[in-house]
Amino acid sequence: MICVLHGQNQKDFSVDFSSVIGLIKSLSNVNAGPGQALAGYKDARIKMIRTHDSRPCDFPYYTNFFTTQPVQINPSFNPTDSSQYHWAATDSVITINHDNGFETFFRLGISFNLAGTHPYDYPPYDPNDTTYNNISEVFKRTVMHYNNGWDNGFHYGIKYWEVWNEPDGGFWDFSTYPAYTYYEMYEAVSNSIKTYDPNLKIGGAGFLSGSVVTEDSRGWITNFIDYCKNNNVPLDFLSWHLYGQHNPYAVYVYSNYIRNLLDTAGFTNVESFITETNIDLGKSNNPDLDSPKGAAWLASMLISAQMAPLDRLIMFRGNLFMNLLNNDVNGNPSYTWNGLGFKSFSVLADEAPIQIDAEGSVFISDSSTMATDTTNIMILASKTVNNDSCYILISNYNSSYTDYTINITHLPWASADSIRVTQYLTKPGVRYVESVSAYQAGNSVAINLHNVSAPSVVLLKISPITITGIESKGNLINTFNLEQNYPNPFNPSTIISFQIPTLSKVSLKVFDVLGREVRTLVNEEKPAGKYKIKFDDSKLGSGVYFYRIVAGSFIRTKKMLLLK
Missing domain, CATH: 3.20.20.80 (Glycosidases)
Known part of the structure; x- marks a missing residue:
């Protein structure tokens, strides 16, 4: 872990959008x-x-x-x-x-x-x-x-x-x-x-x-x-x-x-x-x-x-x-x-359930320090299944750092007009307050944050913006869609994504090759939007399974493969 210090209170982090670590766990x-x-x-x-x-x-x-x-x-x-x-x-x-x-x-x-x-x-x-x-x-x-x-x-x-x-x-x-x-x-x-x-x-x-x-x-x-x-x-x-x-x-x-x-x-x-x-x-x-x-x-x-x-x-x-x-x-x-x-x-x-590489965390691993307050500042980064957003969480529990520079590389949004950064900040006197800023688009971006001394928690959502001001790949949802699960094949968990353009009663179920229902993932009314459902069923054996969505008159079925 290498940290570049611009000053005693300045902390550098790095995030590689292209480097996938795995899925975010069930925490x-x-x-x-x-x-x-x-x-x-x-x-x-x-x-x-x-x-x-x-x-x-x-x-x-x-x-x-x-x-x-x-x-x-x-x-x-x-x-x-x-x-x-x-x-x-x-x-x-x-x-x-x-x-x-x-x-x-x-x-x-x-x-x-x-x-x-x-x-x-x-x-x-x-x-x-x-x-x-x-x-x-x-x-x-x-x-x-x-x-x-x-x-x-x-x-x-x-x-x-x-x-x-x-x-x-x-x-x-x-x-x-x-x-x-x-x-x-x-x-x-x-x-x-x-x-x-x-x-x-x-x-x-x-x-x-x-x-x-x-x-x-x-x-x-x-x-x-x-x-x-x-x-x-x-x-x-x-x-x-x-x-x-x-x-x-x-x-x-x-x-x-x-x-x-x-x-x-x-x-x-x-x-x-x-x-x-x-x-x-x-x-x-x-x-x-x-x-x-x-x-x-x-x-x-x-x-x-x-x-x-x-x-x-x-x-x-x-x-x-x-x-x-x-x-x-x-x-x-x-x-x-x-x-x-x-x-x-x-x-x-x-x-954003897909973890990507993030460097810069500082923590104390000595077992004698576990019950005591120690230096700790942590970063976690992830991305959406569709690669249309990057999320970064920085938790400053106990450190001298007050300002951050977050260098994000290998972004797939070079054709966008700009990059929107939505920040959700929690610190003394500030309870999960949202703010928005914009950066020049490209394959990389350096995001600067100030006045984030310990204790503080910052969640960032980073998305590409078109010239109309709408996030590229669209916040405006006009069609129903069920996407191929990711990863596929999988073991033991995978992400199933779908979108609905209107308020709909949604049923999303998993079936085996004999048509027997093995899991109900969604069975409720949902507003228009994009959804990502984690399917984690380690009790199932290897083989082909099918997942089917019913939302109003929209019905789609896709195949996925569990390999153990």
């Missing part, structure tokens, strides 16, 4: 919600919602697994009897997710309100036994209800199922019941679900942040990996948490640690997920949770996560506590400061 996800923040969740481009801390999604809430007076495991509970389930409140949560385009990441277990409360944090044994047949059947029936219509259920195709949360913390009474009792429960549940549907993704266990960052506490994770390996237990993803790391680059360091553990065990295909993270935990009065500095930390952390050997990240939380979003105000989004840092990343990921 725009949250725990809980949307609750009263639905407009905010949509505006923030949230893609996936983990059900943790959503009480209706806790199994004691939707089953008769426990009696109430006294609270104890119900000796008469029959997990195959539909009358033993009470789905209404849970259905409402999951249906809101589905109907608004949010993918559900279903955490099977209990939320914080039941943590540390006996017997909810005891192993969910069968009555008068130490086996897990009943709870395995409960969780399998949960899958059946939401994926296969059991008990007046749904066909939502929920792919990811996480078994429990922080068994190494207050969610499992490990002072009485050793770690292996959780491992045995995970084995029973994962075998039950994978036997029922081997295409689902099963994993655990949302391990405590301390079990990752504290060397003396790492046995929970290493022993769990060994248990799965030695007993041939299904493990599609390992989930873990990360809190209290004020160096945004910590997400890279600890992702690398987890990845090495999995690879060393031979689990090279097991994904690594952070299912909870934030700058701190449980300190609602911490200013870093809602401040310009917190916004820059979050943006730098997400850029670091994009660089890291990490497959998915889910923020804690979307709403209500340590939140990115407040309740909507008159139907409009209301962001915390940190939420603006999240939005700056998620807009880039949603609108």
Whole structure:
């Protein structure tokens, strides 16, 4: 990494539009919600919602697994009897997710309100036994209800199922019941679900942040990996948490640690997920949770996560506590400061999902600095599928730089009359404020930014302009169109783009060669515009698939090839 300094406070960055790194990862996800923040969740481009801390999604809430007076495991509970389930409140949560385009990441277990409360944090044994047949059947029936219509259920195709949360913390009474009792429960549940549907993704266990960052506490994770390996237990993803790391680059360091553990065990295909993270935990009065500095930390952390050997990240939380979003105000989004840092990343990921080379980040990678404020200024760049825009995110968390020069090369817009730069700036006193400037067109451009000292977050959208002032390739959409997915062939994800000239009910579905529907990507009314949908379905096997759009009278089908 070479940085050219014009002065003590001047920072140079470089972006190569022609150098493709890959796709932006699935990092725009949250725990809980949307609750009263639905407009905010949509505006923030949230893609996936983990059900943790959503009480209706806790199994004691939707089953008769426990009696109430006294609270104890119900000796008469029959997990195959539909009358033993009470789905209404849970259905409402999951249906809101589905109907608004949010993918559900279903955490099977209990939320914080039941943590540390006996017997909810005891192993969910069968009555008068130490086996897990009943709870395995409960969780399998949960899958059946939401994926296969059991008990007046749904066909939502929920792919990811996480078994429990922080068994190494207050969610499992490990002072009485050793770690292996959780491992045995995970084995029973994962075998039950994978036997029922081997295409689902099963994993655990949302391990405590301390079990990752504290060397003396790492046995929970290493022993769990060994248990799965030695007993041939299904493990599609390992989930873990990360809190209290004020160096945004910590997400890279600890992702690398987890990845090495999995690879060393031979689990090279097991994904690594952070299912909870934030700058701190449980300190609602911490200013870093809602401040310009917190916004820059979050943006730098997400850029670091994009660089890291990490497959998915889910923020804690979307709403209500340590939140990115407040309740909507008159139907409009209301962001915390940190939420603006999240939005700056998620807009880039949603609108320009192809990462391109960007140089100039400065960070501290020494593992001894992970919990402390350190020098950190990060850059991420991407482009649209059609090459008609370049997006650049710069997060200045902690540095002496106040001015930037961004040198962008190999632009394909030499025939344009000029280049429009739309800036979205977040810094003290400035909340995601938009401004527009113009530069002379060519194969390269140098963009100068001033007064962007730490903490600050800048998102830039760079597009070519014709002499009429309209972005080349057109903001005016006059026709329906479905484009060829990119990349194609792909593994495991690809981008499907389409455009609609008017408000339309849009259906976008994926089918196998036998005409069976394998995934619904879009099923809602959308305004006129261009859309890019990421299709990521690693459970599918190699082969030819078809994607079809129906928008009014417009119907198109295209073929794509998945190679594994």
